[in-house]
Amino acid sequence: MTDMGKGSDKGRILLSVTDWDPEVWRAEFAKAAPDRPIVLAPDHPGDETIRYALVWKQKPGSLANLPNLKAIFSLGAGVDHIFHDPHIPDVPIVRIVSDDLSMRMSEYVVWQVLDHHRLGPRYRRQQQARIWHEDRRQPAANEVTVGILGLGVLGRDAAEKLLALGFRVTGWSRRPHQMEGVETFHGKEGLGDFLAGADIIVCLLPLTSETKGVLSMSMFARMKQEGPLGAPVLINAGRGGLQNEADILAALDRGLLSAVTLDVFEKEPLPADSPLWTHPKVTVTPHAAASSAPGALVPLIVKQIEAYERGEPLTNLVDRNAQY
CATH class of the missing domain: 3.40.50.720 (NAD(P)-binding Rossmann-like Domain)
Structure with missing residues (x-):
């Protein structure tokens, strides 16, 4: 030996x-x-x-x-x-599993939820165009439902932080989970109702053979289409393999999604020629949500x-x- x-x-x-x-x-x-x-x-x-x-x-x-x-x-x-x-x-x-990792992810989720909720992308476009004001009502947090795909340790911590800010929060998981203040759904039978009720969907799912490519047109077509933010917003801070990027772009162009934030990608680093870099309704961060x-x-x-x-x-x- x-x-x-x-x-x-x-x-x-x-x-x-x-x-x-x-x-x-x-x-x-x-x-x-x-x-x-x-x-x-x-x-x-x-x-x-x-x-x-x-x-x-x-x-x-x-x-x-x-x-x-x-x-x-x-x-x-x-x-x-x-x-x-x-x-x-x-x-x-x-x-x-650590408090540090959970807090970092929750910070990211709260940052992006608030950015979309408070019309950050719109105001940045207005700044670039030197437009002082567009008349648009700002909904209150309690008018907006944030749905979290994946109620593991990270998802539950993010849900707690969003509840504290006054958002309505729902959650979906593969198996049944209960969480105070959160309406929960589970399994294939609960996914449709979950998608139909959320204005902002945050994906924190693990990547498995069952979840690969789940963020696709078949899911986007089942999402709520009329809400306080218009079409729903998608935030993926889970894994790049969860998303079909061609379908995300198509859903944005068809109005099935109003905006997306992506921290993870099918290929990383994100190729320089990817249309995600320049799409006006896409926010890109470089896999930095929870280092x-x-x-x-x-x-x-x-x-x-x-x-x-x-x-x-x-x-x-x-x-x-x-x-x-």
Whole structure:
């Protein structure tokens, strides 16, 4: 067996990330758990010293052949990136759940809901055209229904913040959920009523085989068409794979949607020739809704590992069948 290494009998932690600077994460783990060596790759196939893997868009096969791997931790809010690897070992997968991540997402959702509610895109166009005033009534928050697709941890936190501002809030989820102050719908049978009642729809769904491409013309055609904001507004801060961008553009041009905010895209970075960049009814942000902050998330992961090694169960486990 390889030396446990390099100074620890607790086993080593594999940090397998792409698109991010791994040294930032390794530095935070060095502060939070100085007795746990962090490596960026196994020493060799079958490395027995690796006990845990921390991943974001790991390279396919990078977690295979680790006989003593105990758990995989996602470093981002979603876990669909993990399942892109066909060689995922059969060990528990843990979602990251943190107050910091929830607050960042709620800030984004509230920002964009308020921007559309208070006619921000319209006023920016007026500024560019040097138009001082257009007569248009501003609805109150309690006249506007914000529907949240996905009532997980992030969706519920955003709902609480929107309720505090006076909006009517509804929510849809795959399975039944109850939330005080929120009218909830679930399953295929509840989706139609949910869509027909919302003026602004915020999508925070996980990306799975069932939700891929769900933000499409078939959904837009079922949405409420006459409300205080006119046609409905769509905000997607979930995953780019949830949306059909050609259908979004067509729905805007047909008036099925009045405006959209997109933080995620089918292809990232968003190609320079994408019409989304310049469409007057589209707000683009660069996958910035809820960035993972190593300083906030690393201590939570270390705490989970320490609890697990004391014999306590892991929390926030991913359902492999549902893929979230």
